[in-house]
Structures are given as C-alpha cells and as structure tokens.
Amino acid sequence: MSFLERVDQSIRRSAVWRSVFRQAYPSDERSRAMAVMNNVFLHLHPVRVRQHAVKFAYTFCLGGLSFFLFLVLVVTGVYLMFFYVPSATQAYTDILQIQSQVVFGLLTRNIHRWAAHLMVFFVFLHMMRVFYHGAYKPPREFNWVVGVVLLFLTLMLSFTGYLLPWDQIAYWAITIGTNMANYAPLFNKPSQLILLGGIEVGQNTLLRFYVLHIMAFPLIAAVFMAVHFWRIRKDGGISGPL
Amino acid sequence: MGNWKLTVSEQPRALTPEVLKSMRTGRTAGLSRRQLLRRSLGAGVGLWLAELVGGTIGFLWPNLAGGFGGKVQIGDIKVVAASPATSGTKFSEGAPAYFQDAQSFIVLLDPSRGFIPGDNPEGDGATTNVRTLWQRCTHLGCKPNFCASNFWFECPCHGSRYDRLGIKVRELGPAPRSLDRFASTIDAAGILTIDTGKITLGPLPVSLGQPGLIPAKGPGCL
Known part of the structure; x- marks a missing residue:
C-alpha cells in the first residue's frame, strides 16, 4: 500500500470522517441511490430520472439554468454588498467606485447585471416550456402555482435591484413603478406609501428596496425553490412526452 | 491503465446481459472510468476553489488610495x-x-x-x-x-x-x-x-525646563 493510500485510509477511518459521511463511497447502484437519498441537497431531486427527462431538447435545462443564474446572483450579490452602502448620498458613488477602484469590481457587477437579465429571460422561457408541454396538468398543478410565485419573486428581485444604482434611470423607473401601485383598487395609496416609505422616492425607499433585494426576496425565493424542486420528485418526476 | 488488460479467460465472451452486468459491478484493473472522472472533477474543483479564494482576496483587499492609510x-x-x-x-x-x-x-x-x-x-x-x-x-x-x-x-x-x-x-x-x-x-x-x-516614530520625551520642549503658556485644561 502506497503512502498516499495509507493517508487516505487513515482519514476515511477516523471518527471525524465517519461522523460526517455515514457510508463508504458508493460503489454499486443501491449505495449510490442511498447517497442521493441521504444528502440534504440531493434528496430534493429524484434518485432516478427517466431517460426522456435527461434529453436536452425536452427541457432545454431551462429550470436548471434559472436556478444556476440565481446562485450566480447570490454569490456576486454577496461580493457587491461588501462595497455598497444603501445611502442616498453614497450609493451612486459606491457603484462608480466598484467599477473603477475595486479589483474585479467591474466584472462582478457586470456578471450580476447580466445574470439578472438572463434569469428573468430563462424563467420566462421555462414557464413557456412547461406551458407548451402541458406539464402544469394534474398532478403537477400545485407546482405550477409555486412556479408562478417564483416568477413574481424573480420580477420583484429585478425591480428592487433596479433602484440600487441610484442614477436617473433607476430613480424614474421606480417612480413610475410605484405610481402604478397607485392605480390598484382599494389599497392604492397605502401600498404606494408602504413601498416608498414616504410620498416620493427617497432615502427610505432606497433602504427598503435594498433590504427586500438582498435579504427578504432571496430568502423567500430560496424556500419556494426548495419546495418547487422537491415537488417535482413528489409529483412523479419530470412530465413525460404526451 | 484501463480495461484492456483482460486475462485470457475473460477475453472471448459474448456480451450477454449477464456478462454486461458482471462487467458493470466487477472491479476493474488499474484506473477505472469512475476514478478518472472523480479525480479530474476533484482537481478541477480544487483549481477553481484556489482561483476563487485568490480572486476573493483581491476583491476584498482594501484600496488605501485617498483614504487614511494612503x-x-x-x-x-x-x-x-x-x-x-x-x-x-x-x-x-x-x-x-x-x-x-x-x-x-x-x-x-x-x-x-x-x-x-x-x-x-x-x-x-x-x-x-x-x-x-x-x-x-x-x-x-x-x-x-x-x-x-x-x-x-x-x-x-x-x-x-x-x-x-x-x-x-x-x-x-x-x-x-x-x-x-x-x-x-x-x-x-x-x-x-x-x-x-x-x-x-516620535522622538524620546524631553524633561521640563530642558531645551527642545516649549514650556506651558499658562494653566492646563485637564
């Protein structure tokens, strides 16, 4: 037995390793299935998928791409938060400084921006794909509803993120967007006041949109995504061709 | 390396379902396909993590120009x-x-x-x-x-x-x-x-009344 193999074995036999990994490295079909079922992240997915489900031209990976873009947005968003202060006097300068002073700052911001555009696009395409396949039909009707909530959350994440650069286009876009809330029946004025935290777009609005953008909506979206993926398994896997 | 080193007794076999199954589950000599993929993936992920750590340190490194420290x-x-x-x-x-x-x-x-x-x-x-x-x-x-x-x-x-x-x-x-x-x-x-x-660093203290120290003009504030 070589030195590396002995080190490898002593690590695998240690109490610490075995407290983390309850089973040996999966070597046959049964233990591989167990490895998926026993993992908190993997268990959301079905252990086995039907052959048609992995055909690229059936799903075009649209849901997976949307989720991948969400992860990209979370990671780049965390990076950007290190250099951004949601203050009416500082926000715009911070954006300029991220682009000019921070190492990889321009790259990070552009990845965040493009991933955001693409996520809206792919979520939309994913919804179209599900619609044209009739994959919303029972028993998957509730997962369609979860998906509609996720579409709403995606759009709200996009909308709240739009204000954060605090430039002219952001300011007036949010002014228009929140004025649209003014046309809602019954709760028109209150909903606008709650959104803006005042009677016009200002420091309170920036802070509110920031908190919604970086904390509230991503958390809610993550919960709904977990349910969304888990329901695919519970509803019998990806729908087959008709 | 690989599965080509089959013993003579194993070589001429019809690929019946049973044989295929035993080939799937039996141990392979040398580096198996799974091991190769696993190690390549491990090396790739390791390289990616190293780049990520390096990039993150570069990203978070404070820019001292124009502020205190610069x-x-x-x-x-x-x-x-x-x-x-x-x-x-x-x-x-x-x-x-x-x-x-x-x-x-x-x-x-x-x-x-x-x-x-x-x-x-x-x-x-x-x-x-x-x-x-x-x-x-x-x-x-x-x-x-x-x-x-x-x-x-x-x-x-x-x-x-x-x-x-x-x-x-x-x-x-x-x-x-x-x-x-x-x-x-x-x-x-x-x-x-x-x-x-x-x-x-500032120079060593100077005693009261010695040259190099400006005497107090009046009563102190403390």
Whole structure:
C-alpha cells in the first residue's frame, strides 16, 4: 500500500470522517441511490430520472439554468454588498467606485447585471416550456402555482435591484413603478406609501428596496425553490412526452 | 491503465446481459472510468476553489488610495488655517490645525513663516516648516486635545502632555515617546498632502525646563 493510500485510509477511518459521511463511497447502484437519498441537497431531486427527462431538447435545462443564474446572483450579490452602502448620498458613488477602484469590481457587477437579465429571460422561457408541454396538468398543478410565485419573486428581485444604482434611470423607473401601485383598487395609496416609505422616492425607499433585494426576496425565493424542486420528485418526476 | 488488460479467460465472451452486468459491478484493473472522472472533477474543483479564494482576496483587499492609510490631500495654508484643532486658537500663531480624514494635527514650526514647498519625508517639518502629527497618543492610542490656555496637547485618558510640536513632556503622563509623524509634501502651489501610510516614530520625551520642549503658556485644561 502506497503512502498516499495509507493517508487516505487513515482519514476515511477516523471518527471525524465517519461522523460526517455515514457510508463508504458508493460503489454499486443501491449505495449510490442511498447517497442521493441521504444528502440534504440531493434528496430534493429524484434518485432516478427517466431517460426522456435527461434529453436536452425536452427541457432545454431551462429550470436548471434559472436556478444556476440565481446562485450566480447570490454569490456576486454577496461580493457587491461588501462595497455598497444603501445611502442616498453614497450609493451612486459606491457603484462608480466598484467599477473603477475595486479589483474585479467591474466584472462582478457586470456578471450580476447580466445574470439578472438572463434569469428573468430563462424563467420566462421555462414557464413557456412547461406551458407548451402541458406539464402544469394534474398532478403537477400545485407546482405550477409555486412556479408562478417564483416568477413574481424573480420580477420583484429585478425591480428592487433596479433602484440600487441610484442614477436617473433607476430613480424614474421606480417612480413610475410605484405610481402604478397607485392605480390598484382599494389599497392604492397605502401600498404606494408602504413601498416608498414616504410620498416620493427617497432615502427610505432606497433602504427598503435594498433590504427586500438582498435579504427578504432571496430568502423567500430560496424556500419556494426548495419546495418547487422537491415537488417535482413528489409529483412523479419530470412530465413525460404526451 | 484501463480495461484492456483482460486475462485470457475473460477475453472471448459474448456480451450477454449477464456478462454486461458482471462487467458493470466487477472491479476493474488499474484506473477505472469512475476514478478518472472523480479525480479530474476533484482537481478541477480544487483549481477553481484556489482561483476563487485568490480572486476573493483581491476583491476584498482594501484600496488605501485617498483614504487614511494612503495619501490624503489637505489643501493650501488657507484651508489648513480654517480648521483649527481647538476653536479660538490661531494656526498663524502656532496652534495646530486638525483634519479627521488624515487623523492629523498640522502645525507650523515657525509661525512667523508659512508653508515652504518641498518634501517632508520624516514629517518633522525641517524642510517645509510644517509638522504633520498623527493624532494617536503614543501611550494607548487616545486622541490628545489641544489646550488653548497652555498651548500643549493633553491626553484625556491618562494625562500625557505634549508641547504644541508634539514633543512629550517627560514628567507628565505615561506616554513613552513624542507624537508620531506622517510624511508630507507641499507642492509648488502650496498644496499640502499627507502620506498617512508612512509613519516616523516620535522622538524620546524631553524633561521640563530642558531645551527642545516649549514650556506651558499658562494653566492646563485637564
């Protein structure tokens, strides 16, 4: 037995390793299935998928791409938060400084921006794909509803993120967007006041949109995504061709 | 490496379902396909993680230019005189000015003369007539206040006294040395820039009554 193999074995036999990994490295079909079922992240997915489900031209990976873009947005968003202060006097300068002073700052911001555009696009395409396949039909009707909530959350994440650069286009876009809330029946004025935290777009609005953008909506979206993926398994896997 | 090293007894076999199954589950000689994929994936992910860590450190590394820790541009003598450390004292009479961005007290060595353009790498003002002192008491880091009545710096924490040029009074207070100095430059237009990344430790304390220490003008503030 070589030195590396002995080190490898002593690590695998240690109490610490075995407290983390309850089973040996999966070597046959049964233990591989167990490895998926026993993992908190993997268990959301079905252990086995039907052959048609992995055909690229059936799903075009649209849901997976949307989720991948969400992860990209979370990671780049965390990076950007290190250099951004949601203050009416500082926000715009911070954006300029991220682009000019921070190492990889321009790259990070552009990845965040493009991933955001693409996520809206792919979520939309994913919804179209599900619609044209009739994959919303029972028993998957509730997962369609979860998906509609996720579409709403995606759009709200996009909308709240739009204000954060605090430039002219952001300011007036949010002014228009929140004025649209003014046309809602019954709760028109209150909903606008709650959104803006005042009677016009200002420091309170920036802070509110920031908190919604970086904390509230991503958390809610993550919960709904977990349910969304888990329901695919519970509803019998990806729908087959008709 | 691979599955081509089959023993003679295994070679000519019809690929019946049973044989395929046994080939799937049996151990392979050398590096199996799964092992190759696993190790390549591990190496790829490892490389990616190393790049990610490197990039993250680069991203989070503070940019010191323009802030404290880098060069801070203050302005000409009018700007400096307009920001006295203690209200009621005059920069032109030898009292220090104070700038929070640079954490600096700025004081003229000879109040009868103004700024002299030049380089001041030690921060003592020998060439430029301007001494640029770090606000940090050399004892435990409090900010000494400039007292208008005795024209000394007095540290509120443990009572260290420094004269108006930052020289520590040996008998008064626990600080081990005089106030530290920042390097600074004055350009041809008379604009003072303090390099807060370049610190020269202050000299040793001077006893009361000895040359090199400016005596108190009156009663202290502490």
